[in-house]
Amino acid sequence: MSLLLLLADAPGAAPVADAARGAASPADFMAARQQMAFTLGFHIVLASIGIGLPAITLLAEWRSLRTGDTVYAELARRWMKAAGVxxxxxxxxxxxxxxxxxxxWPGFMDKYGQVFGAAFALEGLAFFIEAIFMGVYLYGxxxxxxxAHFLTGIPVVIAGIASASFVVTVNSWMNQPRGFTLVNGEVTDVDPLAAMFNPATPVQAVHLILASLMVCGFLVASVYAVALLRDxxxxxxxxxNRLGFAVPFSLGAxxxxxxxxxxxxxxxxxxxNxxxxxxxxxxxxxxxxxxxxxFAIFEIPNALSLMLKFDAHATLxxxxxxPADQRPPAEVVRTGFELMIVMGMFLLAxxxxxxxxxFLRRRAAGRVGELNARADLPWKPWFLRAATVAGVAAVIAMEAGWTVTEVGRQPWIVYGVMRVEEAVNPNPGxxxxxxxxxVVYAVLAAATISVLRRMRRRPEPAAPADSPKEKVPA
Structure with a gap:
């Protein structure tokens, strides 16, 4: 999630006594929520890159095979090494x-693990397939x-998307629980397929996959935008650097x-729902x-009813x-939602x-003078500066979206069925x-950044040493 989720404290979410398990102290309860929020917020960015970067790599390699351009091949090699790290x-x-x-969250796992456990098992299988073929691709x-080398990369992309999709089925189940019956508080009649393919799965899976591709595309492009500004x-x-920017930015666009x-x-x-x-x-x-x-300080009468129900006078x-004890922290949810919209509109622009x-370049392809005048439009400094910010904006949009998803479900860990305080570990500490x-994640992040920085240097030139460099149009 994001900092918004770390600061969220849902009404009615204070630990309550349980005859069988006891209750966590308020400090430990909040620490559990903060730890899960932090680790999820950290991991979701890596997961997005794990989905998007192999796809960008294959796109570059495909262009290399079609055109014979060695620059695309060099980019693909560089990107997949970073993806491996x-x-x-x-x-x-x-x-x-x-x-x-x-x-x-032992209360959650103990009671409902049998319902969604199959999704985690399938995610593990997809993860192993992704790891195996990534090794083959890098070694190949x-x-x-x-x-043949290009074909070995296809399972990496497919398995990465499948792995993320299986995990999303668990989160979507937490929002729309299905596939079980509660009898006197006990879970019976478990149907793992019904749990996986709950009503929220299609929309959440598509939303996450597109977000991952968009985040990775803009994030990688932002690195090359900085290089282009220096050039x-x-x-x-x-x-x-031009192709290194164009390929991922096109995917994000x-x-x-x-x-x-x-x-x-x-x-x-x-x-x-x-x-x-x-x-x-x-x-x-x-x-x-x-x-x-x-939205922020603006208000349009009747517009929300019109947009949602296509009736300006519909009741919402x-x-x-x-009930007050079932409401999420509305300010946190709304701030996250507005932040996501602002970042999304910036990226859309x-x-x-x-x-x-x-489109203009394609239209002017037969008119050389007009083409030359327009060829430099996307490479203007102001556009490259905006593209530099786009990578961070995409990450913020994703974190804000996850904040809306998770904090908006509070105080439930399983919507309408189990509250968060019922699931937390009651043990102290x-x-x-x-x-x-x-501390561990700070060290991990520092080490990762250090390794990636060392990989910045190009191991070989993109073209023969005597080939002329492109000149910046006037």
Whole structure:
């Protein structure tokens, strides 16, 4: 999640006594929530890169096979090496999360593990397939034929998407629990398939995969945007950096408008199935007909009812129609939702400008003078500066979105079935685990950044030494 989730304290979420398990102290209860939020927020970025970077790598290698351009091949080799490093780090952070599920939330795992356990088993299988083929792909450079080597990368992409999708089925089940029956508090009639393919799975899975591709695309492109700004100051633009920017940015630009459509789908799903979360997202405090749309300091009368129900006078439920002890921390949820929208609109604007430039260049392809005048449009300093920020903006949007998803479900760990305080480990000392995790992850992050910085240097030139560099258009 994000800092918003670390600071969230859901009403009614204070530990309560349990005759069988006891209760965690308020400090340990909050520490458990903060530790899970921090480790999830750290891991989700690595998971996004694990989905997106292999896809970007294969796209570059495919272009190399089609055009014979060695720059694409060099980029693919560089990106997959970085993916290998981040895959290893992601495996560590993912393992920590799997242990935390048992050590921090034993009540949850003990009662419902049998319902969603199959999804975690399938995720583990997909993870092993991804790891095996990533090793083959990395080792296969210069050892396999170009076509065979390209084919070994396809399972990496597919397995990465499958792995993330199986994990998302668990989170979607927590939002829309299915596949079991409660009899006197005991779980019976378990149906793992019904649990995995619950109503929230399609929208959450598509939303996450698109977000991962978009985050990775803009994040990688931002690195090359910085390099291009430095090249412009030197009076030239290295083609390696141009293609290194164009390939991932194009992927992010394609995903941005699709994510807006899927986001609308997700919002409507939440409105129908988790109305209290929707009320918190939109800042709807009171039930009324003709709800206004509020954003920051702006308010449009009747607009929210019109957008959601296509009826300007439709009645939408507010937070006041739900019991106080079942309401999420509305300010946190709303802030996260607005932050996600702002970052998403910024990325969409950059994607639209990139697409418009591509269209104008294609249209002017037969008119050389016009093409030359427009060829430099996406490489202007202001655009590259905005693209530099885009990587961070995409990460913020993802973290804010996860904050909305998780904090908006509070005070439930399983929506409408189990509260968070019923799931937490009642044993003392959980806060010390948080301190250890913070230190370990700080070391892990520093080591990862150090390794990636050492990998920045290009091992070989992208073109023969006597080939001229591209000149920056006037």
């Amino acid at each position: 981040l895959f290893a780090v992601g495996a560590v952070s993912g393992t920590v999360l799997s242990f935390e599920m048992g050590t921090l 450079w210069d050892r396999l034929s170009p076509r 412009r100051k030197a009076g030239r633009v290295d083609r390696y 394609v995903c941005a408008p699709l994510q807006v459509l899927v986001g609308d789908w997700a919002t409507r799903f939440v409105a129908d 988790q109305p209290i979360k929707f009320a918190a997202m939109e800042g709807v405090e009171h039930t009324q007909a003709g709800q206004p749309f509020k 439920r507010g937070l006041d129609s739900f 950059l994607a639209a400008w990139w697409g418009l430039t591509w 959980l806060r010390f685990g948080l301190y250890v995790v913070l």
